[in-house]
Amino acid sequence: MLKLYDTDIESRLLLGTARYPSPEILRQAVLASRTGIVTVSLRREMAGGRTGGAFFSMIRDLGVRVLPNTAGCHTAREAVLTAHMAREVFATDWIKLEVIGHHDTLQPDVFELVEAARILCAEGFRVFPYTTEDLGVGERLLEAGCQVLMPWCAPIGSAMGPVNIGALRSYRAHFPEVPLIVDAGIGRPSHAAAVMELGFDAVLLNTAVAGAGDPVAMAVAFAGAVEAGRAACLAGPLEPRDMAVPSTPVIGKAVFS
């Protein structure tokens, strides 16, 4: 079973809670995905507003573990403050650490990311860093105290799927003992299956489900794809070959002429 910071995790699909057509569809999608971990955020509450309370109540009723994020933060200082506030609200030391470096690509600012990770790990947070597939940055995050790495496979919300399979393969090979979660860029169940086949331990996705024509049905599809990809990885998939190899035995073939 997958272990994330000493916690056994049954489902290898982590699901975001944003951009669903309605709270009810979000609730149904979470249940249909069979996920055990959902990501959440903190945002400004307007005076007299009760939206946050209603949302939080629904998430608690689902009985899943929450992974608060620091989405939208652009500096280590902002991310650390957001993590502190999230710990108080959600009563968890888990934090999905996002420090955005570029407005268009939403790629992480890896320098600020490592700095924030160092501070938060030293304070006892269990940090899940959203990072690129850069091996050196991954090493720095581990040195900072992270015990999980979450490389993107494409820009957030792009639905492009794994655009650099070779880099992801290297990442897996370089960090054989570290739980690796592909976070961001997955658009279809086949993308999730592909990275699971490469040996990634889990996937985190949001828009691919929330933005689908039928989010609940798509959640079911992703659950199946993640399980299939994991099973395929364990079963030892074939490597591609340049030449054809007949699957039917040649020996014993009838000769008609």
Next chain:
Amino acid sequence: MTFIINGETHERQEETLATLLSALDYEGEWLATAVNGEIVHREERAKYRLSDGDRIEILTPMQGG
């Protein structure tokens, strides 16, 4: 005093963070607060004295990816 509350300017007379939250109808154990970039924990709000020009952030759980 002038406060910047969640990015908006307010003229208020409340002297502590707790009384300000209450006066503005912010309720719920799910709220998190920061003043001038530093977290103010739930149990500290009653004794946290506000100053003119304070920047106050009041955050709540929200959907996220």
